[in-house]
Amino acid sequence: IDKMISASDNKIGTSIGYVGNIVDLWERIVEREVFVHLGSDQTSLHNPFQGGYFPAGLSFDESQSLMHENPEDFKEQVQNTLRRHVQAINHLTSQGMFFWDYGNAFLLESGRAGADIFNENGGYRYPSYVEDIMGPLCFDRGFGPFRWVCSSGLDSDLLETDKIAEHVLSEMLEEEKDVNVRQQIQDNLKWIREADAHSLVVGSKARILYADEQGRSRIAAEMNRAIADGRITAPVILGRDHHDVSGTDSPYRETANIRDGSKWTADMSVQNFVGDAIRGATWVSLHNGGGVGWGEVSNGGFGLLIDGTNDSERRLKSMLHWDVTNGVARRAWARNDGAIASIKRAMDINSQLTVTVPELVDDAILDDLIGDE
Incomplete structure (x- = not known):
């Protein structure tokens, strides 16, 4: 003290x-x-x-x-x-x-x-910190822990992935107008630029940073191209933490700021598990526990190996899009302001994406209509 x-x-x-x-x-x-x-x-x-x-x-x-x-x-x-x-x-x-x-x-x-x-x-x-911090700042905006592992075990490959992530995030920062999203990108740019200096690797040559759907897809696609042209010498395995936008249903943590009553259901984790499998994940998992107790949480996870092929690019774009956007949509349906903004932006970027956006009701109008009934 x-x-x-x-x-x-x-x-x-x-x-x-x-x-x-x-x-x-x-x-x-x-x-x-x-x-x-x-x-x-x-x-x-x-x-x-x-x-x-x-x-x-x-x-x-x-x-x-x-x-x-x-x-x-x-x-x-x-x-x-x-x-x-x-x-x-x-x-x-x-x-x-x-x-x-x-x-x-x-x-x-x-x-x-x-x-x-x-x-x-x-x-x-x-409050849970997801209610006060992580939900509004990160998960509602689609940002969560994106992971990758260099299967070669080489430091040089890991450093090349760092460079790719830094380049992609720098481009995204130049393009981004939303103040809150810019803050997330700036934080993670600082992180990835300094990651190697902190000697964080223990065992496998792996890295993690917070990114949204666009960040994950663009970083992964560039890594896939780097594998194809030899800048990265071997396949890279993509993944994420369960503590993410949509991989976990946990009413006391990850879904604590979903207040439409659905936080008590295990729909996001199951939908991610099934949707990721259909869209090309190398492996998927569905399990219980995950840091908050048996019977209190459901987790859906994935691993996706990319090897420089066109097939890898097709799968990563389809699967990563679903893995993140599924959760942003759920959070938008719960009427979370940041998630509504993010899902609208996702539909602007991807013309094939159609998500029903909630119509917000003014409580004062309802009070005038029905009084105390």
Whole structure:
């Protein structure tokens, strides 16, 4: 805490790792009356009673023993710690801290534990970060984590893909007029220009950046041409994270800002799974869990190998278009402003795309028509 305060006072950006129970830290911050501007949580509460969350007051070894020898007591202590966890956060937010939940079932399990986590309307006190950040800024606009792996295992091939991505994003930035989309492109241009310097590769020669449907399709098509003319020596495998525009149905995270009632359905993941297969994915997957807990989420994924052929170009353009636009359409139907703008733009770019756009109703007109009925 002293290091945190010193860094803040001296306006130094820093990252400090704390090895211990996060509830002890939150409670000590309350005790010392430290003002925290922003707070969040990424505990592994999608698996609360098998090692994802440990009770405060117990060491790691003590927690492990209790979890295996007396699981009911372990569960009770976990839930008691959750209630303390929420109490500390509630105090800090009452002092002005802005808090959001990452989406790994912190809000869900806190509610189940009887913590003071609900507002007067029965909803959660705090938003998921997809509701406040990722949804409006990224997913509604079609931006999400686009991945690729160089099958050659060569650094030179990975660097060539970096150059291609940088070139494509630079072109897109020059063409783009939408301020919010420009910001996303600028952020990812900075990222891809600096990626190699950060030595992030562990194992396979892979890269990831946030891109929309146009970005993914244009980068992939240029990589395919580079394979064909020998600039890249071997096939590239395309993919993405589940934490994306449309690959995951997760009401506590990825689809948290879809508020038309459909966030409780598993339609996007299934549609992506089937649609990607039909449109040329090399492999597809449909599974459950994915970081927020069994029974709480459905994931549809894909892998697409491109090898420099015309067939690869046909498949990547068809499949990547569906994989992203499916989710943007769903978010537009939920009346999310950014998604409506993005799906209209997608239809302008692709004359074969037709998506029903919602007609927004003025609540005041309805109130005048039906009164209090």
